[in-house]
Amino acid sequence: MKIIKYYVLVLASFLITSCNNGNEKNLALNTTTTSKNSDIETKVSDLLAKMTLEEKIGQMNQYNGFWDVTGPVPENGDQAKKYEHLRKGYVGSMLNVRGVKDVRAVQKIAVEETRLGIPLIIGFDVIHGYETLSPIPLAESASWDLEAIKKSSEVAAKEAAAAGINWTFAPMVDISRDARWGRVMEGAGEDTYLGSKIAIARVKGFQSDDLSSHFSIAACAKHFAAYGFAEAGRDYNTADVGTSTLNNIILPPFKVAKEAGVRTFMNSFNELNGIPATGDKYLQRDILKGKWGFDGFMVSDWGSITEMIAHGYAKDGKQAAQLAVNAGSDMDMESYLYVEELAGLVNEGKVDIKLIDDAVSRILRVKFELGLFDDPYKYLNETREKQVMGSQEIHDAVLDMAKKSIVLLKNENNLLPLQKEGQKIAVIGALASDKTSPLGSWRIAAKDSTAVSVLEGLNQYSGNTITYSKGADVALGKTEFAIEVNINNTDKSEFAEAINNAKQADVVIMVLGEHGYQSGEGRSRTDLGLPGVQQQLLEEVYKVNKNIVLVLNNGRPLTITWADDNIPAIVEAWQLGTQSGNAIAQVLYGDYNPSGKLPMTFPRHVGQVPIYYNYKSTGRPTLPGKDVVFWSHYQDETNDPLYAFGHGLSYTTFEYSNLKISNTFSNDETIKVSVDLTNTGKLKGKEVVQLYLKDVFASVTRPVKELKGFELVELNPNETKTIQLVLTKAELGFYNNQGEFNVETGDFEVYIGGSSKTVLTDTFKL
Numbered sequence: 001m002k003i004i005k006y007y008v009l010v011l012a013s014f015l016i017t018s019c020n021n022g023n024e025k026n027l028a029l030n031t032t033t034t035s036k037n038s039d040i041e042t043k044v045s046d047l048l049a050k051m052t053l054e055e056k057i058g059q060m061n062q063y064n065g066f067w068d069v070t071g072p073v074p075e076n077g078d079q080a081k082k083y084e085h086l087r088k089g090y091v092g093s094m095l096n097v098r099g100v101k102d103v104r105a106v107q108k109i110a111v112e113e114t115r116l117g118i119p120l121i122i123g124f125d126v127i128h129g130y131e132t133l134s135p136i137p138l139a140e141s142a143s144w145d146l147e148a149i150k151k152s153s154e155v156a157a158k159e160a161a162a163a164g165i166n167w168t169f170a171p172m173v174d175i176s177r178d179a180r181w182g183r184v185m186e187g188a189g190e191d192t193y194l195g196s197k198i199a200i201a202r203v204k205g206f207q208s209d210d211l212s213s214h215f216s217i218a219a220c221a222k223h224f225a226a227y228g229f230a231e232a233g234r235d236y237n238t239a240d241v242g243t244s245t246l247n248n249i250i251l252p253p254f255k256v257a258k259e260a261g262v263r264t265f266m267n268s269f270n271e272l273n274g275i276p277a278t279g280d281k282y283l284q285r286d287i288l289k290g291k292w293g294f295d296g297f298m299v300s301d302w303g304s305i306t307e308m309i310a311h312g313y314a315k316d317g318k319q320a321a322q323l324a325v326n327a328g329s330d331m332d333m334e335s336y337l338y339v340e341e342l343a344g345l346v347n348e349g350k351v352d353i354k355l356i357d358d359a360v361s362r363i364l365r366v367k368f369e370l371g372l373f374d375d376p377y378k379y380l381n382e383t384r385e386k387q388v389m390g391s392q393e394i395h396d397a398v399l400d401m402a403k404k405s406i407v408l409l410k411n412e413n414n415l416l417p418l419q420k421e422g423q424k425i426a427v428i429g430a431l432a433s434d435k436t437s438p439l440g441s442w443r444i445a446a447k448d449s450t451a452v453s454v455l456e457g458l459n460q461y462s463g464n465t466i467t468y469s470k471g472a473d474v475a476l477g478k479t480e481f482a483i484e485v486n487i488n489n490t491d492k493s494e495f496a497e498a499i500n501n502a503k504q505a506d507v508v509i510m511v512l513g514e515h516g517y518q519s520g521e522g523r524s525r526t527d528l529g530l531p532g533v534q535q536q537l538l539e540e541v542y543k544v545n546k547n548i549v550l551v552l553n554n555g556r557p558l559t560i561t562w563a564d565d566n567i568p569a570i571v572e573a574w575q576l577g578t579q580s581g582n583a584i585a586q587v588l589y590g591d592y593n594p595s596g597k598l599p600m601t602f603p604r605h606v607g608q609v610p611i612y613y614n615y616k617s618t619g620r621p622t623l624p625g626k627d628v629v630f631w632s633h634y635q636d637e638t639n640d641p642l643y644a645f646g647h648g649l650s651y652t653t654f655e656y657s658n659l660k661i662s663n664t665f666s667n668d669e670t671i672k673v674s675v676d677l678t679n680t681g682k683l684k685g686k687e688v689v690q691l692y693l694k695d696v697f698a699s700v701t702r703p704v705k706e707l708k709g710f711e712l713v714e715l716n717p718n719e720t721k722t723i724q725l726v727l728t729k730a731e732l733g734f735y736n737n738q739g740e741f742n743v744e745t746g747d748f749e750v751y752i753g754g755s756s757k758t759v760l761t762d763t764f765k766l
């Protein structure tokens with residue numbers, strides 16, 4: 001009823017406006033976007049004008065799913081209070097309510113029982129899928145395949161939308177250079193250029209071209225900002241970065257996400273240079289909403305408004321709410337402080353009502369754009385939910401993504417691909433038979449044991465004899481929040497059986513690494529080796545059979561230095577989601593030729609962290625003379641990584657030649673770099689051609705090398721293609737310490753090849 005009432009009013013005001021302003025109406029019809037947006041703006045301000053202060057603040061309040069929504073109404077305690085708030089219109093959004101039946105139950109209350117009938121926006125962490133999971137985002141990023149990544153976000157949105165979700169808290173676009181931080185699994189890795197391209201692909205995938213479609217959901221660029229620079233890789237820790245790193249490394253993926261139309265942002269738990277991001281006006285109001293002109297809304301991270309008290313920035317909840325809203329945090333996720341404190345703050349004159357109106361307008365705008373006012377139940381269709389959930393289309397997309405995410409790190413003497421017949425294969429490692437771990441730690445809606453295990457994948461190829469031994473557990477903890485997923489497991493009781501198995505085999509496939517719950521939020525590590533006794537297991541098995549293929553399952557770069565020295569074949573298979581085992585088997589047997597490239601540097605030793613390819617030179621970059629200690633190095637380890645950013649092999653080989661640079665910038669402000677790429681091996685394969693740039697000297701020092709372009713190319717054996725990459729003038733520029741973007745003239749070096757280690761180079765002048 002309420003919603004109908006509301007529409008009669010809006011329609012009436014629309015008719016009056018149309019009659020009075022004939023000329024303006026014609027102008028507005030010049031472009032569909034203008035007419036659509038101005039239409040929404042009118043609706044937003046009309047609705048805002050009808051709202052009480054409490055109802056406005058209600059829109060800024062987000063609650064976690066709070067009771068068995070389809071069960072009895074709670075009578076006491078917090079649950080009852082939240083329920084009461086929902087009925088009064090004091091809740092604008094909920095998260096973690098999912099499935100058509102449950103979402104309908106809460107939406108019905110919001111739409112039919114509240115005074116104005118404003119629909120809820122339902123949020124959920126659709127990080128790499130909803131129920132059917134794609135690879136973890138770091139793995140997807142290893143594909144460098146922007147179309148596949150976009151498709152993966154698109155099918156995730158489709159499945160989530162079918163379960164009643166309107167909004168995902170993704171993509172995480174935090175750049176990170178520290179593999180100790182457990183959340184590197186959730187991002188696109190260490191590089192700003194690659195991370196920016198992937199941010200755009202993910203935003204477009206989730207939101208599509210039509211946000212109001214019931215197959216798309218609103219995206220959220222998070223965590224604004226610098227969360228990936230947590231000191232010592234410890235989650236939630238302080239970030240302390242200079243303006244150059246902030247402007248050149250951290251902010252660009254957020255900026256391009258905004259330009260790609262992302263409708264929401266989430267702030268972050270960390271403080272940045274002494275100010276918790278949630279209360280940071282410079283970040284949220286000056287940069288995001290000011291300089292960048294973002295007109296969607298900012299949600300706080302979970303409880304991050306209250307956490308400003310623990311940070312030592314707010315003296316109590318009331319001040320925390322005041323600081324957050326003044327700084328530009330529009331919606332409170334689970335701090336309960338806006339709903340409790342904001343009205344008082346406005347009445348006391350401590351918070352300007354204009355800020356409340358601005359926040360509410362932003363939230364309503366996104367709800368209108370999603371079409372929730374046209375039909376609040378549009379996402380709620382049981383038949384569609386059944387059809388879409390786990391559909392073939394989604395399984396095909398996540399399998400395709402999983403294959404493309406695998407990185408071949410090493411393949412001595414072409415041990416891979418495996419022969420399909422006549423081999424005795426020993427498969428060893430707890431992760432080989434695990435059907436839950438490949439789902440990773442962001443898998444709230446995915447059911448346990450729904451991933452295809454490596455063993456299941458391999459067993460589909462029946463020409464070989466496969467024997468399986470666990471060897472060692474990777475984890476003992478059982479549940480998502482059994483935080484003590486035992487990383488230091490010491491049980492070696494099953495070693496003997498595994499060693500015996502390996503002795504009889506032609507080839508040993510060892511599936512080792514981290515359990516899905518050993519990376520992700522709150523899962524920082526000080527050691528980047530194989531958890532528990534897996535390293536010892538590997539070394540013991542190696543003593544009896546050297547023909548080992550090491551398949552890594554992990555959420556972050558690991559220091560597998562011993563393995564690289566000794567094991568002939570190493571495959572980085574991350575946590576690949578629901579279709580994990582099928583993808584791994586197809587790659588091991590050569591039905592899919594691997595083409596992934598690392599989006600993050602693998603260190604040789606944890607002491608090298610943070611380690612990244614686009615470092616600065618220092619004043620003492622190289623050994624000045626024999627036996628002289630005074631240069632930038634370690635006494636006990638080289639500066640070199642184990643595997644460089646961009647590294648990844650194929651079952652075929654590629655050669656680069658004939659690098660050419662078009663002499664000057666053409667009229668269209670671009671410079672063209674071309675190179676010949678030849679497939680010199682025996683198989684068809686794909687290569688990611690990478691272009692790096694060095695600004696030789698500048699008014700602010702520049703990295704030794706920076707990725708500025710790439711192309712994924714497929715070639716038949718003996719085929720050669722000339723690949724042309726285009727550099728724009730803007731790509732030569734950088735932000736100075738005053739936050740100004742400049743392109744400086746001078747000398748530039750161009751590098752092109754198959755990894756950041758490439759040496760094929762030429763120069764040009766600007």
Ligand code: BGC
Nearest residue numbers: 095125169222223301302521
């Ligand atoms: C995480 C966010 C997430 C939110 C809601 C927080 O702990 O930092 O990334 O979206 O929870 O689940």
